[in-house]
Amino acid sequence: MLGDEAIALGALHAGLSGVYAYPGTPSTEITEFIQGSPLAKERKVRSRWCTNEKTAMEAALGMSYMGKRALVCMKHVGLNVCADPFVNSGMTGVNGGVIVLVADDPSMHSSQDEQDSRFYGKFAMIPTFEPSNQQEAYNMMEAAFEYSEQQNLPVLMRVTTRMAHSRAVVEVKSEARQQNELNYKAIAANWVLLPANARKRNDAVTAQQKQLEEDAVNSIYNIYCDGQDKSMGIIASGIGYNYVNECFPKGSPYPVLKISQYPLPKKLVRRLLDECKKVLIVEEGQPFIEDIVRGVSESQNIMGKLDGTLPRTGELNPDIVKKAFGIESDQCFDSCADVTPRPPALCMGCGHRDVYTALNEVLREYDNPRVFGDIGCYTLGFLPPFRAIHSCVDMGASITMAKGAADAGQWPAVAIIGDSTFTHSGMTGLLDAINENANITVIISDNLTTGMTGGQDSAGTNKFEAICRGLGLSDEHLKVVVPIPKNMPEITQIIRDEINYKGTSVIIPRRECMQTLQRHLKQKKEAK
């Protein structure tokens, strides 16, 4: 099964009561697996998609408060969105076990940055687990829930793309642990983070760090595997550990310290440093372990991403790690010069295409128009043939950036945002704009789904007009259109009118995503 599926099943078998998540590559399949699981159905495991990662994290804390086990899933940038409840969950602690599963995306296969979530774990003083393979991921879910309840802290589980989206055979338990019963053991003083209470908790959690590190030293997931050749030692974490093993099919000649549980077990690291002449650190993501191990020393005996032995950016692969060990790669063919790139593109027939066609046609009439884009399939509108957007930063930034640009005097300032992204993080920005009647035109391109991640339910479907009205937008400047070529004259006229209107307006082009449409047609056919 897929790494994501192993995680999901591990959670279910560990007595999960609720999963809370917003779709994000490469974490989406965890929640999807639980949504489709008969065991989850039988146990009434709560699994509907959340509006965003912050609502997800907070709801999970609420479930934990009542004593039950909860899982929160997101991609790495989602952790920024829920940073507030995540960091403060370290302060409150938990009652029922909480695992915050974050899938990092080194090499940015489907993301806007390469941030490494382990830094968040350290920052929030929350223990962090990092499995190396699918079996370990499955096993760790139960262990992490147990540990969370034992330490009264949430556990951050960090995986990366190659873990999440890689399949392997996983042996699973035949029986699932019972779910926790509702209980009233949560102590209000711990959960009311008034300064007087929070100071006490801060002292307690800080003091607890020593224990967490000792647990990491003794963890069955942090393995010190001795080797004959002490000219070098290896520290490997997560997926990096697999590439090290790939280099040495008959076993490493050097001592290897595998790290899969943090805080970093410094005692084990010191042993390796003492016994070996030099140490190579192989970790997927940013040089998190390496930074700690190096400290301020300029030692030539520590190698990794900071001295260039391994590349500083991008994900690791077997060839990169082989090179670090000075092992020759196999003889291979040169890459073929005639192969041209094939970038992803909006699907044929996609409504976003018609929106961009109309928008481009209208904006040609203006000097220096600026279009602030957002996160989703429609980000592909940056590429030819549309070349239609000028920014894409984070979920919801289209509306707020357009407002800031308008504040600076820009006109036309257009925001384009998808339906799911709008409810995730666009609504609050729209309220800001409406409150000042900012001179912006917001296009909520509604395809009735969360398209980029494969068509998950979108939280605001059928509610967008009501949401905009509720935020104070007048009906006069709230327009709904159907983006098909036939309607082009109507759509372009509406866009033109709303750009010319000196104030905030919202246009909602609405047509179902081609991917979900095809799926729905197929389901209908099969039902017949």
Next chain:
Amino acid sequence: MKTDIILCGVGGQGILSIATIIGEAAMNENLYIKQAEVHGMSQRGGDVQSNLRISSDPIASDLIARGGADVIISMEPMEALRYLPFLSKEGWIITSSTPFKNIPNYPDMDVINADLAKLPHVITLNIEQMAKDNGVPRSANVILLGAAQKALGIEYEKLEDAIRRVFGRKGEAIVEANIKALAIGKANS
């Protein structure tokens, strides 16, 4: 045994169902399997690939190293060439001959065919046409799998059994169509 396979094509061409059949056959033989997939953005008409590794010994890396792949199975001829540095010097390419032109600068097919012809072990099949001609229009990818059987080092009957298990739920007609497609591919390898 150990076979490293790269499956490739364009998003939406159905490379993962080939992987599912091979994986099912391997799992039934109690072999170790690792299969890295691409999800997310590039599935929208971009180039997609999957690294599938099967072995009688435990497998460490999810990814195949350069020069390590025994077989490239491609639903598209230019995509087969994209992963050339990963193919072993003695490796096989089994590819569809039909280009998928969703980019304006797709190279001339003569150039692509000439590049393929330079390689020692290539099987090129017009699987779409063959599938249509033989009344199995939706099983073109399984024709490709049939053509790759020998290079994969998995017994033919094991792949047949795997097809029965994978497609069983969808009814006998679909199972038979895919078994027929497998045989057509095998006959043309």
